[in-house]
Amino acid sequence: MSEAKQVGQLYINGTFKPAEDGQTFEVLNPYTLAIIGEQAEASEKDIQAAIDGAVQAFRTWKQTTAYERAGYLRKLLHLMQTREREIAEVMTLEQGKPVAEAVGEVRYAASYVAWYAEEGIRVTGDLLAPSQTDSRLSVRKIPVGPVGIITPWNFPLAMFVRKIAPALAAGCTVIVKPAEQTPLTAVKFFELIHEAGFPAGVCQLLTGEASKIGSAWMASSAIRKISFTGSTAVGKMLMRQASETLKKVSLELGGHAPLIVFDDADLDMAAAGAVESKFRNCGQVCVATNRVLVQRSVYDAFIEKLMKRTSALTFGDGFTNVDMGPIIDKQGFDKIVAHVDDALAKGAKCLLGGKPAKGGGGYLFEPTVLTDVTSAMRIAKEETFGPVLPVFVFDTEAEAIQMANDTPFGLAAYCFTENLSRSIRVTEALEYGMVGLNTGRISAAQAPFGGVKMSGFGREGGRYGIEEYLVTQYIATVYKES
Incomplete structure (x- = not known):
């Protein structure tokens, strides 16, 4: 795709427009570090206009029927399916992931639109048994209100689509604030929103300084719900701010996913699952494996299979036929280097990679495998968010569970075993919102995505996801008998 400079605008009340004060910010390609475009930076007037x-x-949107809202979502789905390559190329340009992977993200995002076009129709209430003959007691689910959505850069389309699809299906209006690193994908998507004909004001796009936009939303009693994906520190701050107006909040925060390989596992399947989980999107995935825990008796055999698969990975420009693209920015790159350096200084061994790679002038890091890793190392406790796979060893099932749960986070975990009884014991003992058994890929539109502990609360996906945008209203009616 050509790196002709792109100019992205805000989308407010059904119109694409520059910022009120004309301010913009630059968007970079993380592989070449070239400036690929400018994006409008919302002013306070723009933010208030969107609210x-x-x-x-x-x-008016809350008064539409679920069938009407489904019609809009189906139009949007069709546009996403017919324009997937176009969206994917913009994503690769500003985020860096390989085009084939970006196409996969578009399809994944589209699966949520398809699901919620149908799920909105299935929202129902209840009729309760009355306590007297001249009364009726009913319960209905109604949309919570206008929603503010804040998402990160690692999945610049899927992260906000899986939030706005259930919100729209529920009857809420939405304002999206994507990450500053990847606003152009959101602009491209909002072109489809506009083409699908959603009424003015139902879907809006604000880009720019996160603190400015977020602070305005949190202070406004008109915004009734915030859905945020990002760091635990920011999630805590938003929760504190939400208390002032008692907003409903969903938080999908940091993770530190373990992947346990038992001695009865299919080691080829386990190695494939570990590589898929860890190195997809260059390790910049909230549910990516952060620690591989391997039972001692199969440790050497597993390492051999893991090394064979990892050493075959290619990396470079996302517009070429590679498995991994670049790290998004210098901050993320420096954290990866610091984690690896700390581990090596404390006795870890590097079997593969372990250093920056050359290419394009951007932030490339080699696929890396570390062994002899201990709990004293930063990488054992902190989310690396990069293509580095540390491997630990354990002896007993109880030890594996203890090691896996030894973290304040609880987003995703993985387990590989062919033993039915062990699979039940271990998966139910893991303190995580999501568990993959004999698989490294767990996300699906029909399934509840979300964590526990310091990984937040709330769910995205399936019938669980639409509940986040609904509130319960109870109506007691007394009527006159003829």
């Missing part, structure tokens, strides 16, 4: 528009549109 006002969302409130106004909610008055």
